[in-house]
Amino acid sequence: MLSVADALDFLLDAIRPIKDVETVSTLESNGRVLVAAQTSRLNVPPMDNTQMDGYAVRAADCTNGAAQLKVSQRIPAGYVPDALEPGTAARIFTGAMIPHGADAVVMQEMCEADGDSVTIRHVPQVGEWIRRTGEDIQTDSVILAAGTRLRAQELGLAASVGLAALPVVRRPRVAVFFTGDELAMPGEPLKPGAIYNSNRFLLRGLLENLGCVISDFGIVPDSLAATRDTLRRAAADNDLIITSGGVSVGEEDHIKPAVEAEGRLNMWQIAVKPGKPLAFGEINRSGGDGAAFFLGLPGNPVSSFVTFLLFVRPFILRLQGVNDVAPTAFAMRADFSWPKADRRNEFLRAKINADGGLDLFANQSSAVLTSTVWGDGLIDNPPGCTIVPGDMVRFVPFNQLLH
Numbered sequence: 001m002l003s004v005a006d007a008l009d010f011l012l013d014a015i016r017p018i019k020d021v022e023t024v025s026t027l028e029s030n031g032r033v034l035v036a037a038q039t040s041r042l043n044v045p046p047m048d049n050t051q052m053d054g055y056a057v058r059a060a061d062c063t064n065g066a067a068q069l070k071v072s073q074r075i076p077a078g079y080v081p082d083a084l085e086p087g088t089a090a091r092i093f094t095g096a097m098i099p100h101g102a103d104a105v106v107m108q109e110m111c112e113a114d115g116d117s118v119t120i121r122h123v124p125q126v127g128e129w130i131r132r133t134g135e136d137i138q139t140d141s142v143i144l145a146a147g148t149r150l151r152a153q154e155l156g157l158a159a160s161v162g163l164a165a166l167p168v169v170r171r172p173r174v175a176v177f178f179t180g181d182e183l184a185m186p187g188e189p190l191k192p193g194a195i196y197n198s199n200r201f202l203l204r205g206l207l208e209n210l211g212c213v214i215s216d217f218g219i220v221p222d223s224l225a226a227t228r229d230t231l232r233r234a235a236a237d238n239d240l241i242i243t244s245g246g247v248s249v250g251e252e253d254h255i256k257p258a259v260e261a262e263g264r265l266n267m268w269q270i271a272v273k274p275g276k277p278l279a280f281g282e283i284n285r286s287g288g289d290g291a292a293f294f295l296g297l298p299g300n301p302v303s304s305f306v307t308f309l310l311f312v313r314p315f316i317l318r319l320q321g322v323n324d325v326a327p328t329a330f331a332m333r334a335d336f337s338w339p340k341a342d343r344r345n346e347f348l349r350a351k352i353n354a355d356g357g358l359d360l361f362a363n364q365s366s367a368v369l370t371s372t373v374w375g376d377g378l379i380d381n382p383p384g385c386t387i388v389p390g391d392m393v394r395f396v397p398f399n400q401l402l403h
Contacts, residue, residue, distance in 0.1 A: 175234035245299030
């Protein structure tokens with residue numbers, strides 16, 4: 001069995017990144033991945049402006065803490081002011097342009113207005129409450145690197161320099177299907193021996209979080225012929241095929257022989273708990289037009305969830321050209337015992353408690369989906385390691401893994 005790190009390296013090394021590029025409105029680019037670095041064509045801010053409502057002054061006119069100055073003009077944001085004459089002040093509002101001649105702003109709480117004059121109850125320093133031209137961004141500087149996955153803050157930054165559209169990678173096209181004659185859909189009567197197909201909802205939600213275009217082939221009967229047929233149809237128009245279930249070695253597990261018949265299987269078992277049976281390969285497209293990647297996940301819901309977060313998520317991000325696909329992990333204190341070491345790399349569902357430590361969900365079975373709702377993240381417990389209260393463990397929050 002491959003280690004988690006070796007398996008992930010194997011997956012990422014095999015990727016052929018999507019080459020198709022789209023130009024998309026910045027307003028519609030949330031979650032997309034930049035193809036090319038973006039530079040600013042202007043300074044931000046484009047002019048000296050005030051951070052506060054108050055009065056623009058010459059600091060040399062306000063040296064005694066009680067300077068009385070004539071108010072010569074009123075400057076709202078978006079207005080081009082006149083030059084400030086010595087011995088005068090300008091009423092100014094947040095974001096407004098600093099007039100030529102002024103070198104400080106005194107906030108209005110430190111001023112007393114009286115008709116067309118104002119008393120400045122403060123000795124300002126040169127530059128006080130002034131945002132300088134280009135203080136945030138300078139003309140021709142790179143603001144966003146190629147391979148950046150765009151969030152709300154990146155969209156705001158792009159808009160701040162006037163970028164109305166952005167070049168992004170086409171959304172990944174991902175096919176999903178689910179094997180098992182025992183599976184039923186919510187809303188249907190549950191026959192004896194049947195279970196509801198929770199993985200369909202789980203995996204679709206995870207793929208939607210990653211911005212994928214999903215082709216859902218539904219539940220596929222437990223037969224080699226049906227599995228092969230679905231693989232062929234899914235490969236035709238998709239970059240990646242993901243299945244759930246059928247990846248073990250029982251008589252009703254048809255994924256392995258189906259993938260080998262329709263393409264090739266490059267990886268089979270990982271030293272991970274939950275989720276040991278994880279299949280990776282490629283499915284040939286008809287007519288010799290390349291191949292679609294294939295990832296077969298275990299059928300147990302927690303195994304499917306954990307293997308998606310560990311392997312599928314970084315695979316899809318790298319497919320789009322994202323370089324940094326590793327989640328941020330934190331060293332945290334364990335407030336529980338885990339006395340039995342496993343030879344596999346374990347990922348334990350845990351919750352941050354009120355004392356800043358980690359509590360463990362009582363039942364770590366791969367079938368207990370409630371643990372993923374209760375928990376705040378996963379403890380990455382290396383092979384052969386036990387845990388006693390007070391040990392520092394590596395904790396990966398779900399908020400690092402679910403987008």
